[in-house]
Amino acid sequence: MTQIGISLGGPLEHAHTCSRAGCRDEAQWALRWRNPKIHAVDRRKTWLACDEHRDVLAAFLTDRSFPLEIITVGELDD
Incomplete structure (x- = not known):
């Protein structure tokens, strides 16, 4: 498999890595969210998630009532 990225823990073999602290698994999900207290309506932040951490994230x-959209990483815009 071709190496796509490098992290502090060593080479990664995938382009999208889960955002959960300590997880280095490949992400299948993109959680697009915003904090309405500090982000404009058109501003979105994105966390990536593997199958195991999608629900936790x-x-x-x-729980914080942040607007949230969950899509696959394949649906992310470039």
Whole structure:
């Protein structure tokens, strides 16, 4: 497999890595969110998630009532 990126923990073999602290698995999901107290309506932040951490990251955001959209990484704009 071709190496795509380098992280502090060594080479990665995929282009999208889960945003969960300590996870180096490939991300399949993009969680697009914003904090309405500090972000304009058109501003979105994106966290990436593997299958295992998708629900954990989504719960963190929804518990704070942040607007959230979950899409596949394949649906992300360049």
